[in-house]
Amino acid sequence: MEQLNNFKLVFDAECPICVAYSNAFVKTGMLDNAGRESYQQMTTLSCTLIDKERARNEIALVNIKTGEVYYGIDSIFKVIANSFPFLKSLFDFAPFYWTMKKIYLFIAYNRKIIVPGKAHDDSCVPDFNIKYRLAYIVFTWIVTSFILAHYSRLLTGQLPSGNFFRAFNILGGQIVFQTLVIWFLAKDKVFQYLGNMMTISFAASLLLLLFVFVGNLLSITNPIIYAGFGVFTLVLMFLEHIRRMKLIGVSWLASLTCVVYLSIVLIIIS
Numbered sequence: 001m002e003q004l005n006n007f008k009l010v011f012d013a014e015c016p017i018c019v020a021y022s023n024a025f026v027k028t029g030m031l032d033n034a035g036r037e038s039y040q041q042m043t044t045l046s047c048t049l050i051d052k053e054r055a056r057n058e059i060a061l062v063n064i065k066t067g068e069v070y071y072g073i074d075s076i077f078k079v080i081a082n083s084f085p086f087l088k089s090l091f092d093f094a095p096f097y098w099t100m101k102k103i104y105l106f107i108a109y110n111r112k113i114i115v116p117g118k119a120h121d122d123s124c125v126p127d128f129n130i131k132y133r134l135a136y137i138v139f140t141w142i143v144t145s146f147i148l149a150h151y152s153r154l155l156t157g158q159l160p161s162g163n164f165f166r167a168f169n170i171l172g173g174q175i176v177f178q179t180l181v182i183w184f185l186a187k188d189k190v191f192q193y194l195g196n197m198m199t200i201s202f203a204a205s206l207l208l209l210l211f212v213f214v215g216n217l218l219s220i221t222n223p224i225i226y227a228g229f230g231v232f233t234l235v236l237m238f239l240e241h242i243r244r245m246k247l248i249g250v251s252w253l254a255s256l257t258c259v260v261y262l263s264i265v266l267i268i269i270s
Contacts, residue, residue, distance in 0.1 A: 004082040005032050008046055010074065012124040013038035014117035017060060030083045039124040051114035057108055057126045058239040073097070073104040105129075110136045113195030116247050117196070133191050140202040141171050151212065154226040160269055171201065172259055181257045186250050193254065196244045204237045234262070 009031060011022040027033045037043060039055060049067050050060045058072030061079065068115075070078050072203040081088040090096055107114065109132040112125060145168040152162035175194065182193045220226070241255045 001029060001083045002085075003029050003032055004035065004079055005077075006045075006063065006065050007031065007035060008053055008062045008064055009036040009079070010039050010042060010046055010050060010062060011036055012111075013040050014057075014124060015111050016115045016117055017111050021231055022059070025079055028083075029047065030079050035062050056124050058105075058107075063215070066071050072108065073101045076104070106132050106135060109133070110195060113192065113199055116196070116244060128191065128192070134194055135176070136192055137198050140198040141168070141175070144201050144205040145171055145211055147156050149206045151205075151226070151230070154215070155230070156225045158227045159266075162269070166269075170265055172263070174201075174258070178254065181254060182250065187241075189248060189250055191249055196248060197241070197258075200237050200244070203232060203240075204233050207233050207236070210243070 009022050009025065011018040013019060023029075026033060026035055037046065039052075042050075046060075046062050047063075049062050050069050051071075054060070054071055059069040059075055061075030063069070077097075079090040081091055081260070093099075098144045099107055109126050109129040113136070145164055148167040148171075149164040152159060152167065155161075174197075178197060179190060179194065182190050202209075208229065211226070213232075214220075215226065238255060238259065242252060243257055245252060245254055
């Protein structure tokens with residue numbers, strides 16, 4: 001595997017996702033040990049070469065010899081293709097390139113709500129892009145609804161068996177309900193809040209999938225056990241909600257209203 005030398009990958013040090021994959025490039029030998037530096041502590045050379053505004057949204061890869069700069073998916077492909085040349089033709093394939101670029105931007109614009117950092121330095125916060133934020137909310141809404149509908153069938157006897165449309169409507173109701181709450185608490189943070197809320201719901205649904213997998217391995221069929229898994233997941237969701245509200249500066253009342261909404265829903269469907 002050939003190493004890409006004389007390049008600097010400028011990553012967001014306050015983004016756990018960016019830290020993880022840029023570090024992986026170095027650890028695997030795809031970049032040399034000095035092949036990355038944080039946006040927050042750029043060298044003078046990198047600072048003069050890159051478009052700092054664009055680099056907040058798309059990770060920059062700087063050729064320190066020629067001054068050429070790659071951004072976003074192009075920088076990722078440049079590193080990977082150097083180590084795995086046989087992939088270059090795939091990266092040059094227009095439909096694949098277009099798809100991966102959209103996926104990259106989908107993650108890049110939402111990275112602060114997918115895995116929020118501690119925000120010691122907010123200089124590398126991506127621009128707010130309503131198209132990609134709405135796409136993220138809808139994506140997590142749909143996927144979470146499918147998982148919850150499947151999980152609800154394991155709770156027969158504890159709760160009425162549901163379907164996708166019921167789960168979809170419940171989540172949709174929560175989106176509307178919490179939007180109204182945040183509008184009064186901090187209306188300038190509505191989309192930031194909704195992104196975080198849907199990340200929590202999505203992560204919780206993935207945890208429930210893990211419980212289903214374990215249950216299948218152990219041949220668990222008792223709905224009370226799955227109900228216990230569900231309660232455990234709700235507690236984790238509540239704690240994560242409180243943590244994220246502190247990070248984004250929204251009142252703890254937003255966490256309380258989430259509990260109120262879910263309580264009302266459980267009473268109605270029980």
